Amino acid sequence: MSSSQFNNELDDVEKVTLKDEAGRSLECYIENSLETDDLQYLLLMPVDIPVVVLAWDDEESEEEDISDAFLIEDNEEIEKIFADAKAVLAEQNLILKYTAYTLTVGGELPPLDEDNILTLEIDLEGQPTSEPEELQYLASFYFEEQKYSxxxxxxxxxxxxxxxxxxxxxxxxxxxxxxxxxxEELLFDEMEEN
Structure with a gap:
């Protein structure tokens, strides 16, 4: 199913907007909710497609080694490279958005190609190693001689x-x-509904 078909099916789903400290917003679908005495908890999924940017340590190697990559999370660095990242994604008819909590793109993703999947293990400080995450490659570019993907x-x-x-x-x-x-309760309820 293409992302545009998926988004059309979700158009009738209720949405909310998250805001971060910088005033950026992120529109999300409400996937599930749970009411308690004083609060309602919501399981949310972004309306647009989340993306991450990786920088590569050694741009001279012929074969990219994932151990040479690191996730870009610093807002100052994201702001520096944003225009270039936006331009390279625009070539694929994708619109990069600087949204709250994650970068997102609007548009239809290219077809999934097994050769363009990267498996990334993200170690968070003070937490056990998480499950590896699979990522679909979208584009690469250089900024000040640094390679980004x-x-x-x-x-x-x-x-x-x-x-x-x-x-x-x-x-x-x-x-x-x-x-x-x-x-756990929200995810369990979500699995039961599907």
Missing amino acids: IYTPLDPLLFLAKCDVNGNVELVSPEDQRMQTIL
């Missing part, structure tokens, strides 16, 4: 948010003691 995760990117009685929506902090229990 843009990928989209094959698995959906989900956010856990809470909505108060006034309708204010914000992400649940990873330090929230109830986060794991609520996330």
Whole structure:
């Protein structure tokens, strides 16, 4: 199923907008919700397609080695390379957006090609090694002699948010003691519905 067919099916699904500290917004579909006494918890999926940018340490090697790549998360670096990244994606009719919590693209992704899938293991400080993540290659470019590549995760990117009685929506902090229990319940309910 192409991403445009997928998005057409979701047009009737309720949406909310997340905002970050910098004032950027991210429109999301509500995948599932759970009501408690004082809050409503929401499992959210971005409307647009999330992307990540990797930088490569050794641009001289013939064969790219994933150990030479690192994820770009610094806002200052993203702002420096954003115009070039946007231009290279525009060549594929994809519109790069500097949204809250993740970069996203609008448009239809190229067909999935097994040769263009990268498996990435992301180690988060203080956490056990997570499951490897598969990413689809979209484009590469150079900025100030540094090679960058843009990928989209094959698995959906989900956010856990809470909505108060006034309708204010914000992400649940990873330090929230109830986060794991609520996330498991929302995901379990989601799997039962499918």
